[in-house]
Amino acid sequence: MHQKYSYLNNAGExxxxxxFKAKCARDIKHYLRLVQYCLVxxxxxxxxxxGIAGGREVYRALGLPTAPYVEALSYARNRGxxxxxxxxxxxxxxxxxxxxxxxxxx
Numbered sequence: 001m002h003q004k005y006s007y008l009n010n011a012g013e014x015x016x017x018x019x020f021k022a023k024c025a026r027d028i029k030h031y032l033r034l035v036q037y038c039l040v041x042x043x044x045x046x047x048x049x050x051g052i053a054g055g056r057e058v059y060r061a062l063g064l065p066t067a068p069y070v071e072a073l074s075y076a077r078n079r080g081x082x083x084x085x086x087x088x089x090x091x092x093x094x095x096x097x098x099x100x101x102x103x104x105x106x
Contacts, residue, residue: 066105
């Protein structure tokens with residue numbers, strides 16, 4: 001991802017220093033945690049309420065591109081494997097929730 005979005009390493013951009021990198025990783029982990037919560041409750045409520053509502057607008061207001069977040073969530077989606085990581089049914093639901101988050105950021 002760092003090669004694809006190398007311009008983000010320029011001074012002042014979203015990946016230009018360790019603090020910004022840590023914040024990006026924090027946000028991605030936040031989305032993955034919300035996907036896990038959605039799997040537990042059986043709906044998109046946590047993702048809607050804490051991830052999507054206003055998330056895209058916040059990134060725009062701060063001048064942060066959403067493409068790297070989409071790329072990271074897509075990577076997570078493509079790495080899931082049944083039965084290694086979870087059951088086939090859980091993986092289907094997991095992928096659908098990741099797609100939901102990806103579409104909200106696209």
